[in-house]
Amino acid sequence: xxRRVPMQGLSKANxxxxxxxxxxxxxxxKSSLQSRLVRASVPRLVLSRSYLREIGRxxxxxxxxxxxxxxxxxxxxxxxxxxxxxxxxxxAMLPLLVANSLPYLLPAxxxxxxxxxxxxxxxxxEAVAMRAAGIRPARVLLPAxxxxxxxxLISYPLASEGLPELYRQMRELSNRLRxxxxxxxxxxxxxxxxxxxxxxxxxxxxxxxxxxxxxxxRPTSKDRAFTFDPGVLEEESASMAVPLRLRAERATxxxxxxxxxxxxxxxxxxxxxxxGRMWTFANEGPTTVRVDLAALMSQKLRNLxxxxxxxxxxxNMLAGKLSPVRREQFRFTLWSRxxxxxxxxxxxxxxxxxxxRLRRSGTLAAFVGAFSFLLFGxxxxxxxxxxxxxxxxxGPAVAATLPFIGLCGVVLFFxxxxxxx
Amino acid sequence: xxxxxxWILRVFFTHLxxxxxxxxxxxxxLEVLGHSDELAETASQxxxxxxxxxxxxxxxxxxxxxxxxxxxxxxxxxxxxxxxQRRGEWFPLLGAGVSGLRAVAPLLFGVVLVGVAMSVVRQVxxxxxxxAREALENGVIHQRPWQMVGLGTRATDGTRLEIQRxxxxxxxxxxxxxxxxxxxGGDTLLLADSATWQDGAWxxxxxxxxxxxxxxxxxxxxxxxxxxxxxxxxxYFAAVDPLQLSASDLREIRRRDPGHxxxxxxxxxxxxxxxxxxxxxxxxxxxxxxxxxRSASDGLAWGFLISLLWFVLDLVLRDFGSRGVLGPFLGGCxxxxxxxxxxxxxxxxxxxx
Numbered sequence: 001x002x003r004r005v006p007m008q009g010l011s012k013a014n015x016x017x018x019x020x021x022x023x024x025x026x027x028x029x030k031s032s033l034q035s036r037l038v039r040a041s042v043p044r045l046v047l048s049r050s051y052l053r054e055i056g057r058x059x060x061x062x063x064x065x066x067x068x069x070x071x072x073x074x075x076x077x078x079x080x081x082x083x084x085x086x087x088x089x090x091x092a093m094l095p096l097l098v099a100n101s102l103p104y105l106l107p108a109x110x111x112x113x114x115x116x117x118x119x120x121x122x123x124x125x126e127a128v129a130m131r132a133a134g135i136r137p138a139r140v141l142l143p144a145x146x147x148x149x150x151x152x153l154i155s156y157p158l159a160s161e162g163l164p165e166l167y168r169q170m171r172e173l174s175n176r177l178r179x180x181x182x183x184x185x186x187x188x189x190x191x192x193x194x195x196x197x198x199x200x201x202x203x204x205x206x207x208x209x210x211x212x213x214x215x216x217x218r219p220t221s222k223d224r225a226f227t228f229d230p231g232v233l234e235e236e237s238a239s240m241a242v243p244l245r246l247r248a249e250r251a252t253x254x255x256x257x258x259x260x261x262x263x264x265x266x267x268x269x270x271x272x273x274x275x276g277r278m279w280t281f282a283n284e285g286p287t288t289v290r291v292d293l294a295a296l297m298s299q300k301l302r303n304l305x306x307x308x309x310x311x312x313x314x315x316n317m318l319a320g321k322l323s324p325v326r327r328e329q330f331r332f333t334l335w336s337r338x339x340x341x342x343x344x345x346x347x348x349x350x351x352x353x354x355x356x357r358l359r360r361s362g363t364l365a366a367f368v369g370a371f372s373f374l375l376f377g378x379x380x381x382x383x384x385x386x387x388x389x390x391x392x393x394x395g396p397a398v399a400a401t402l403p404f405i406g407l408c409g410v411v412l413f414f415x416x417x418x419x420x421x
Numbered sequence: 422x423x424x425x426x427x428w429i430l431r432v433f434f435t436h437l438x439x440x441x442x443x444x445x446x447x448x449x450x451l452e453v454l455g456h457s458d459e460l461a462e463t464a465s466q467x468x469x470x471x472x473x474x475x476x477x478x479x480x481x482x483x484x485x486x487x488x489x490x491x492x493x494x495x496x497x498x499x500x501x502x503x504x505x506q507r508r509g510e511w512f513p514l515l516g517a518g519v520s521g522l523r524a525v526a527p528l529l530f531g532v533v534l535v536g537v538a539m540s541v542v543r544q545v546x547x548x549x550x551x552x553a554r555e556a557l558e559n560g561v562i563h564q565r566p567w568q569m570v571g572l573g574t575r576a577t578d579g580t581r582l583e584i585q586r587x588x589x590x591x592x593x594x595x596x597x598x599x600x601x602x603x604x605x606g607g608d609t610l611l612l613a614d615s616a617t618w619q620d621g622a623w624x625x626x627x628x629x630x631x632x633x634x635x636x637x638x639x640x641x642x643x644x645x646x647x648x649x650x651x652x653x654x655x656x657y658f659a660a661v662d663p664l665q666l667s668a669s670d671l672r673e674i675r676r677r678d679p680g681h682x683x684x685x686x687x688x689x690x691x692x693x694x695x696x697x698x699x700x701x702x703x704x705x706x707x708x709x710x711x712x713x714x715r716s717a718s719d720g721l722a723w724g725f726l727i728s729l730l731w732f733v734l735d736l737v738l739r740d741f742g743s744r745g746v747l748g749p750f751l752g753g754c755x756x757x758x759x760x761x762x763x764x765x766x767x768x769x770x771x772x773x774x
Contacts, residue, residue, distance in 0.1 A: 073448045
């Protein structure tokens with residue numbers, strides 16, 4: 001690029017073209033244009049790299065800002081959902097919630113970054129200069145296309161391998177949350193509830209024991225620990241048809257080797273024999289009850305939806321036996337992951353076309369514009385495709401492709417329209 | 422209030438509206454998008470969910486407002502300072518001899534106003550909307566009717582009510598157990614298949630009262646001043662979402678359960694809440710109100726960072742308070758106190774260039 005070669009005289013078009021760029025670029029281009037051995041496309045490659053770097057910089061800034069905002073919102077949500085739970089619960093939820101919002105933030109950030117880059121390009125007259133130099137608009141869109149391809153290459157493995165793992169971790173956390181109340185032997189309130197077991201007391205003594213205790217046990221699988229608890233896991237048949245009711249003057253609770261150990265003093269109980277008859281029992285001395293926590297925690301979740309599995313797992317399951325409904329669901333998940341990632345390319349192109357129109361509008365305006373387009377255009381289309389598949393109107397592949405096709409249509413519409421400038 | 426004060430306030434409230442709208446809109450949309458699978462599934466069952474989803478998103482807004490408002494007020498105030506700085510409006514003011522504190526007084530006033538308004542939202546609006554929001558969330562997102570399962574509440578005399586299921590709309594309980602004591606201190610147990618709230622009392626179906634000696638008698642009506650439908654609702658939200666409760670609800674919970682540390686901590690947190698707005702602004706202002714700063718964007722970034730750090734600190738201290746590691750006062754107000762300590766070096770002029 002810096003080789004000295006005899007100057008041949010530059011054309012006026014090249015002068016006009018070069019005049020739009022900073023001095024450093026002009027020197028590089030002059031050297032390139034002067035050299036007979038250097039191809040004419042080299043300055044355009046330099047341009048492409050420069051714009052690609054600018055898109056990358058803008059993407060990092062916008063994505064970083066939106067992830068920070070998402071982190072703040074996720075922290076608030078994690079806190080409100082897990083009030084009273086041990087601190088490790090919201091701390092573990094926070095990165096999961098932030099990562100879960102990445103599929104929505106990444107397209108918006110890419111669109112914003114490309115809008116900003118091409119908007120600056122248009123505002124500084126670089127787009128006009130390039131067109132005047134004979135560079136086709138499609139060629140000018142190459143950096144945006146490359147950015148879209150790169151983001152697609154990043155987001156596909158994220159969607160197909162990373163996010164399902166996150167989703168499973170959230171489900172496990174929810175399951176774990178049910179037991180966190182039991183593991184806390186110094187509860188923040190005078191009651192303890194877990195899956196049909198309820199224990200309330202009048203006060204906590206100085207030695208840590210509970211006074212005037214009422215304990216009831218009515219097995220049910222429908223209890224929810226917290227609001228994001230998915231609720232019913234498996235239908236269980238109640239091992240005890242008749243509820244147990246106990247009262248005690250004093251009770252202790254401790255955790256020993258995976259077992260929750262209750263010790264009761266002055267225990268009285270009620271047990272219904274049949275309708276209208278009840279027998280009571282009492283034990284002035286100590287009574288011990290042990291609950292195996294490990295056995296309770298080992299329950300597996302069944303019938304997870306497609307997004308809970310990685311693409312590799314889905315393909316393995318599709319190769320085996322599945323109900324027709326589950327088969328279609330998994331196919332839809334696979335197709336939608338692929339086309340959602342591929343959507344980055346038309347999104348980036350759309351960003352470039354919008355940027356040329358918006359010019360230098362500012363980061364906030366670019367982000368609002370980008371997010372508005374996604375909110376009122378892309379996501380409704382995606383939701384429409386999902387609904388059409390759910391009710392059986394469209395097949396999995398067609399329904400998953402709908403947002404991608406819609407976006408390509410919008411890109412074509414803007415591309416064929418005359419630029420108002 | 423001078424013309425300048427009113428002008429600064431107007432700029433502040435304009436930025437506040439924009440920031441609230443942008444952030445709340447963003448999070449409402451993310452919330453809906455995050456549940457798009459569940460919404461699609463509900464829609465596929467033939468349930469018309471568009472208006473319900475919209476209603477749910479609208480009901481979320483007061484909650485999001487109350488949670489985000491200290492941070493958003495800070496960002497709006499910092500944006501106000503930045504925009505006035507860019508237009509060169511601060512320097513004539515300072516050059517005319519107005520002190521820095523007097524110059525930003527309208528911002529302090531505005532932020533306190535926001536804090537007071539949001540406190541009212543927390544005390545009045547959130548508890549009022551909580552049942553409707555919970556019912557919609559269950560129906561639209563979790564695809565099940567809202568039923569409070571495995572619920573219990575207690576009275577100050579030690580009587581404890583345990584139920585299997587409660588329907589808030591019908592005010593009907595199922596699987597009722599009421600543990601109490603008779604006049605001699607002996608145990609009593611009142612069982613009923615169901616109970617419906619009518620005319621200020623619970624009408625029991627198949628109600629039987631058992632005494633400690635094993636005797637029983639049929640009971641058709643149960644009355645207790647502290648075991649009413651609103652007490653059940655309060656107990657439900659205390660268990661699943663205590664941030665929806667007002668300070669008076671939390672005080673009532675603590676009155677019936679003096680060992681409820683979480684309620685004690687949240688009461689102090691409610692008291693500190695309006696002052697948090699003012700404190701965050703006073704922490705953020707020195708970082709952005711500097712004539713030597715080339716760009717105020719890093720000041721805004723500091724604003725975000727302060728908000729995030731503050732939030733984490735508040736969460737950690739509240740958790741310590743609920744666990745008993747810290748007392749309720751330190752658990753609920755600890756972050757505020759630490760912030761006040763940090764104010765001293767920031768505003769003493771030592772850290773100004």
